[in-house]
Amino acid sequence: MNQMFSQSTRLYKKLQKRYSRKINLNLERITEVLNAFDNPHLKLKNPINILGSDGKMSVLTSLKCFIEADQKKTTAFTSPHLYDLRQRFWLKNKYISLNKIKKITRIIESKNLPLTLFELLTCIYIISANKIKNISYNLIESGLLFKKDSTNLWSSPRAQIVTNINFQHQDWIRPKTIEEICRQKVGYLSKKTIIYVAPQEPKVLKIIKRILKKNPSKIVYSSNWKIVKENNKLFYKDSGSKIPLISSNIKSAGLISNLGLAIKVALDLGIKKKTILKTIPKIKFEGRVQYIKKGKLPRLLHQNENLLIDGCHSEKSAVNLYQYLKSIKHPIYGVWGMQKNKLPERFLESFNKVFTKLITIPIPEEPNSLKNTTLKKIAEKLGYQTEIASNIRSALRKISNKKNKTIVVFGSLYLIGNVLSKN
Numbered sequence: 001m002n003q004m005f006s007q008s009t010r011l012y013k014k015l016q017k018r019y020s021r022k023i024n025l026n027l028e029r030i031t032e033v034l035n036a037f038d039n040p041h042l043k044l045k046n047p048i049n050i051l052g053s054d055g056k057m058s059v060l061t062s063l064k065c066f067i068e069a070d071q072k073k074t075t076a077f078t079s080p081h082l083y084d085l086r087q088r089f090w091l092k093n094k095y096i097s098l099n100k101i102k103k104i105t106r107i108i109e110s111k112n113l114p115l116t117l118f119e120l121l122t123c124i125y126i127i128s129a130n131k132i133k134n135i136s137y138n139l140i141e142s143g144l145l146f147k148k149d150s151t152n153l154w155s156s157p158r159a160q161i162v163t164n165i166n167f168q169h170q171d172w173i174r175p176k177t178i179e180e181i182c183r184q185k186v187g188y189l190s191k192k193t194i195i196y197v198a199p200q201e202p203k204v205l206k207i208i209k210r211i212l213k214k215n216p217s218k219i220v221y222s223s224n225w226k227i228v229k230e231n232n233k234l235f236y237k238d239s240g241s242k243i244p245l246i247s248s249n250i251k252s253a254g255l256i257s258n259l260g261l262a263i264k265v266a267l268d269l270g271i272k273k274k275t276i277l278k279t280i281p282k283i284k285f286e287g288r289v290q291y292i293k294k295g296k297l298p299r300l301l302h303q304n305e306n307l308l309i310d311g312c313h314s315e316k317s318a319v320n321l322y323q324y325l326k327s328i329k330h331p332i333y334g335v336w337g338m339q340k341n342k343l344p345e346r347f348l349e350s351f352n353k354v355f356t357k358l359i360t361i362p363i364p365e366e367p368n369s370l371k372n373t374t375l376k377k378i379a380e381k382l383g384y385q386t387e388i389a390s391n392i393r394s395a396l397r398k399i400s401n402k403k404n405k406t407i408v409v410f411g412s413l414y415l416i417g418n419v420l421s422k423n
Contacts, residue, residue: 005421007098008085019117025148025172030119036111040130041153044138049151051142051185052163054317055198055258058285059163060139062262069279070271072136077125079118079143082287082417089125092132104128118143122150144169145184156192161265163198163258165208166316171341182207195219198261225264227256236263241273247281251289254320287311287416289324295423300396306406311413313342318350321410331356331405335395336375337415339368345378358386359395363415392419
């Protein structure tokens with residue numbers, strides 16, 4: 001298995017060198033390539049777009065689990081991958097093979113047409129998914145914004161799901177406002193579909209409703225369903241359903257909300273309540289409020305130390321993690337790494353000094369990583385006792401002792417992917 005991960009890493013590095021990682025939003029390149037292959041995206045049955053700022057992966061994962069529990073087959077395209085390139089491409093009952101990725105890449109390159117790295121990966125998904133038979137739904141997670149994202153390819157998809165929208169990706173828009181972010185994400189949705197909108201901050205919801213006012217698609221807002229707590233138990237509830245949310249894997253309010261959105265979509269797709277109820281306990285979100293109890297890294301710790309990882313990287317997702325951390329009764333130590341353009345000071349402020357101590361680290365092999373010294377200055381400015389470390393192992397050694405504590409690694413999905421690969 002480790003050898004396969006190494007091969008995946010090597011392949012991804014080759015693709016990164018060969019294809020630009022620079023953000024260059026333009027649908028013309030991918031449209032030209034897909035035209036050269038006789039538009040395979042138009043042959044995919046029931047495409048469902050999942051777009052937004054936070055929560056796309058957890059909504060997609062939940063919906064995929066519900067559909068498959070209903071004895072139907074899916075393909076799925078997600079981004080980014082945590083530690084294995086193959087994780088981006090789900091094809092019916094397994095992930096794509098590395099040989100298939102290489103083969104389709106060669107076929108695409110034979111057309112001699114320019115693509116960015118994300119556009120290439122989108123094309124690999126579409127071409128491979130188009131060859132899979134008896135698929136009921138094709139689930140596609142968007143990349144940056146949506147207006148000119150390479151996944152904005154269908155004029156009448158089966159559905160489009162808008163997860164939480166917040167002030168991310170402001171470096172790629174003008175003007176740098178939440179209104180423009182909303183416009184780029186929901187102003188270019190299909191006019192021939194069903195649009196589902198996740199719970200939003202009141203200001204954001206008001207903007208979204210104004211933008212979608214002239215969209216003739218059926219729009220389902222989160223006011224059509226809710227998460228309720230009764231006798232210390234959580235339930236999904238709408239006008240016709242009440243489903244207990246029994247799970248030992250889904251720990252935060254934000255992830256529960258994302259699960260609720262997926263339940264609403266699943267019910268509308270005709271999936272029965274009893275199927276959803278049986279499936280909920282089986283759903284897991286890798287790298288999202290996840291305890292690591294087995295592997296190499298926990299062995300570096302004492303028995304009374306817990307290791308928790310979360311790929312949060314926005315203010316909204318930071319608040320979500322913070323709300324969960326407040327329920328922990330013993331000291332909490334943080335290992336923090338983050339990419340550039342992620343508003344690190346505002347991000348860390350969201351934790352309201354919940355950490356006893358922070359260790360800042362760079363994200364290995366990530367050119368957009370902030371330096372550990374830069375993060376240390378930010379943390380010290382906010383009043384944290386802080387040290388730097390060169391990697392996750394060094395950070396854990398600096399923290400670990402016999403005292404009872406939870407160690408939280410957070411700040412980037414790329415960092416969490418590296419942690420999982422090291423484990």
